[in-house]
Amino acid sequence: MPAVAIDRATTHLGPGWDRPVAVLVTAPGGAEPAAYAVGPPGAIVTIAAPELRVTVAEIEDRWAPRWVVWSAREDLTALVAARVRLHRLWDISQAHLLLHGGGQAHPGLAWAAASGLSADTVPGPPRGDLFEFAADRTDPRDAEDLVRADGHLRPDAVHGTWIERPSRLRDWARAALATAAAQGERADSLSPRLRTTIHAESAAALLCLELERDGLPLDRARIEGLITDAAGPRPHSPADEIAARTARDRDVLRHVPGREGTDLRNPAQVKALLAAVGIEVPTTRKWVLETQRAAHPVVPALLAWRARERIATTYGHRWLAAHVGPDDRLRGQWNACDGAAGRMTADNGLHNLPATLRSGVAAAPGFRFVRADLGQIEPRVLAAVSGDSAFAQATRADDLYAPVADRLGVDRPAAKIAVLAAMYGQRSGVAGEALKGLQRAYPVAMATLDEAYAVGVRGGDVRTFGGRLIPTGRFVRDAPVGADTAADAARGRFARNALIQGAAAELFKAWAVTVRAWTAPLGAEIVLCLHDELLVHAPESAAPEVAALVERALDDAARRWSGGAPFRFVSDTSILTRWSQAKA
DNA sequence: CGGTGAACGTA
DNA sequence: CGTACGTTCACCGA
Known part of the structure; x- marks a missing residue:
């Protein structure tokens, strides 16, 4: 020295x-x-x-x-x-x-x-x-x-x-x-947990720098093929680009003779086009159009066009050239903590790559992906955050919704909808009776959610389980507290969601940085963090050991994060060569 | 030219 | 669509 x-x-x-x-x-x-x-x-x-x-x-x-x-x-x-x-x-x-x-x-x-x-x-x-x-x-x-x-x-x-x-x-x-x-x-x-949270979040900030350095391995030929399927071949001139664009548009416009001049990128014109064939819609959003699929052949054509257009504009040849290096790695900037609940964010499509392109995310020769995602993370986190002992009991099951369904006397799908409705305030999909059952069976967990909602409504401060401050009043802008019931409700939903989403983000990061520390000696590197999913790139021979460490790291991180409380978290872990392989 | 909203991809 | 995020596009007003 x-x-x-x-x-x-x-x-x-x-x-x-x-x-x-x-x-x-x-x-x-x-x-x-x-x-x-x-x-x-x-x-x-x-x-x-x-x-x-x-x-x-x-x-x-x-x-x-x-x-x-x-x-x-x-x-x-x-x-x-x-x-x-x-x-x-x-x-x-x-x-x-x-x-x-x-x-x-x-x-x-x-x-x-x-x-x-x-x-x-x-x-x-x-x-x-x-x-x-x-x-x-x-x-x-x-x-x-x-x-x-x-x-x-x-x-x-x-x-x-x-x-x-x-x-x-x-x-x-x-x-x-x-x-x-x-x-x-x-x-x-x-908070007795805040120091631990600071340690994990700090390590996550370092992990972000490594993610930026290492990038996400792609199979360039495969990705290029998928892009070409959707957007056409790589253009060599502006004229090529316009031609490809016109060809995509033609697949929609041929269904509506006489209205070929419609600009499909202008929602007002699309709405007018649909009206002309007898379809009245409030907006031209996907889920609205989805209900009108059978009404006219132009509707499915339009939906297919939107999917292709998304790839052509956002994940097309230009994206590939700009963000994928000569080493066939997709790189973008990573942020350890967003402003709302504290999730990680990433640029350049790393967090919103369309599922159809995932088969182009592939391990390098001699390497494998260890992919792991947390199962039912949000209701499990709710058990921890609220300290509801009955709900904590449910986390012992591999499938948390099974014991909840038993206790409520409903089938599993109803139990799942009820739990999600309680956490997110979902109004569509009605779960009235099951919701009342939840109140009776898990009053502590439900009260925690109600309390967060109330704090949000009055624009107060919420702290997550790990101790992160969420100043709801500072967040939802243009909404003077108490002046507008819609804005108050929006803040309430925001606070309730941030309590859960934020705690899940903390647990996830604690897990990710543990995986980083434990698997690096085996030559493995984390190449993607996706809110509840980890993708680790590991030498083929080390992959089984890395997979085992990923599982153990979850137990370790969960124990430290919860202070030793008996909440169970589960991960689905598999070894693959392409990201698309294990997606159920 | 910068800001805004629609739209849509991911969890 | 319950909440977040990032990106692209058209449009608006300067």
């Missing part, structure tokens, strides 16, 4: 930190991680920047610390590219999102929240104009101080180029430690 300097300026992190802590910081805008500190609370060790890439790995091996970073994306992208693997993380941005809600975080906001300052007073990015220069000059402390007189971090440090030498970088590291320490205390005061 290179020479290290121990900085005796102590930083007290508090009692919740049970292992060595390292801080890894990058100057905002800097390409490489540039400094870090490590040690048990009380000692900070700094190492020269040139050795950093090596030393981070060495520190990881020797101390296995929890790495504190302002954000994985800013601070770890270069290390991920260099294939340095870190195991335990405290991502200040992710922690901030959990503690305070919302979908955006940066050091200025996290620092302010940790310091008890209002988000409204956080300075924006520096504009670099004369007015700002004048404003800075009025601050008596601004020469070398990272923290302004008003308590906020200086914006030219957060967003600019102020951090250009080691002493300033060291202040940046200290600020990170102080922020993390305050977040830890705050977490402990709010």
